[in-house]
Amino acid sequence: MSRTELRNKVREIDKRFWINEMEQLKTLEIYRKYKKEIKEVRIYDNRISSKWLFRARSNSLKVNQRSYFLKKGHKEEDKICGLCNKEEESLEHFILKCKDLGGKRNKELIKKYKGRNGKETVGLLLFKTKGEDLESIKEMLNNMWVTREKLLELKG
Structure with missing residues (x-):
């Protein structure tokens, strides 16, 4: 051979x-x-916003739904969003649905990559954006994550 x-x-x-x-x-x-x-995809760099994109693409952002599976002795309520307390804090909830993060979303970008449902929209945003849109999604994720952490800290 x-x-x-x-x-x-x-x-x-x-x-x-x-x-x-x-x-x-x-x-x-x-x-x-x-x-x-x-x-190899050449979309990551040393900025923190690249870290959030990578974690979102690999579904390893530490949202409550993800953290729930990593904890021992977890309870169903541990999956609920700590900001809005409305539903499970999944990747889809974080990126598209949580009302407390609505002001940090790039609504035009989400509209541009809107799919048939929430999962498809998240997939298109994370995997089909290029160029300026890719930089916008990185910045949006960074702003949303920083806001999430600050709001959770304020809620105690």
Whole structure:
């Protein structure tokens, strides 16, 4: 087997392993739908806003729904949004629904990438934005996260 054939075979095995791992993790539903291949994306830099984009894309923002699964002895009410107290604080709730963060949302950007439902809108915002829109989503996520943390601190 040539080096090229061997390299291609290893990539094929890696891709199958990667897909299998993603399919087993319920939390990667949006990521799985929009990230179809293993490849480097050059959308991150050293700014904190890139960190929030990465965490949102990988569904690892520490919103209450995510934190609930990481805690031992958790209760159902631990998933509720600590700001609005209306529903589970999921990624979708954080980005699109929480009334307390409404003023920090880029409504034009959300309208531009609106999908058939909330999950699709979140997926399009996180995975289909490019250029100036990508920078806008990073800034929006950063502003929302900072506001969330400040409001939660004020609520005690």
